[in-house]
Amino acid sequence: MSEEDKVPSPDGTGVVPEPEPETVRRRPKWLAPAAVGCVLVLLAVGGVAGYRMWSARELAEAKEACAEAADGARGAANDYNALVNGQAADASAVTVDQVKDARTVDALAKALKTTVPEYEGCLAGSKAGLDEATSKLDRQAAWYKTHAASLGKAVKAVESSRLDRTVEDAEKLLADSKGRVADEKTRSMLEQAIKDRDADAIGEAVNAVDGSVKAKAKADADAKARREAEEKAQAEQEAQAAADAAAAQAQAQQQAQSYGGGYSYGGGTGYTGGGYTGGGYTGGGYTGGGYTGGGYTGGGTYTPPATGGGNGGGSAPSGPISGGHGIGTCTDGCASLPPIRH
Known part of the structure; x- marks a missing residue:
């Protein structure tokens, strides 16, 4: 740009250069769409x-x-x-x-x-x-x-219903076991467990009470068996003693009848036969060839029959027959005497 082409600026501080003629360039039509x-x-x-x-x-x-x-x-x-x-x-x-x-x-x-x-x-x-x-x-x-x-x-x-049933059964056992346990402490344990509603403690206490009941039952049964055995033995001893006493008494009676007691023969009004009359005959025993003991005692005398029979019409012997001296020689009247019993 020449000096002549310079134009002062409106504010006077400088000049504004004149625009140079631009070369006209055309953009392609596809550029914008692209x-x-x-x-x-x-x-x-x-x-x-x-x-x-x-x-x-x-x-x-x-x-x-x-x-x-x-x-x-x-x-x-x-x-x-x-x-x-x-x-x-x-x-x-x-x-x-x-x-x-x-x-x-x-x-x-x-x-x-x-x-x-x-x-x-x-x-x-x-x-x-x-x-x-x-x-x-x-x-x-x-x-x-x-x-x-x-x-x-x-x-x-x-679980709650089961515990209720457990407590109920335990209470029944506590009541039923009164006086039936060997150790009363087991029932005290059960009673406390019931109050606490402790299922485990109740189970242990129930087992203890059951065992104690069985122990007492066994002890009672053993004691009863011993008592019955003792009573039976005593009864047997008493029965044996009674039997022995009865046997001894029977034996004594038999011996008394065989060897003691004597023999007695009593007649009513006596015997009247071949001239024999007597009130009775007693004897304590028989020895040797004669008869001794109580002897013969009669209510009358022995009168041999007279010739031709009769009832005491003959002569009398020299005296009465005494049992203390034996019978001696026996004549016809001996056939009428009773036999001697041993």
């Missing part, structure tokens, strides 16, 4: 990338939520199964005759027949599938918690 297309492509690529990033983040969050739900369901299921296999299993072994209220046993059996939900886990590959699995797992966890609570109540009802 630029727009590039922008759109960039926007599309960015949008897709952003969507993918968003989708990935949503999927990750869904997986995390499903995993948490799965953990909750597994925990609730484990708690429920532990109850089923533990306390509920023990309580289910209780029979109706072991509880005071049989309805508790039926209620527990019904609670154990419930079908548990099937665990599926987080197997879906999409957010929608994972969200559905999460909801299902949450429902399963709630089911396990609800049924664990109801099952626990059923178990406690059976």
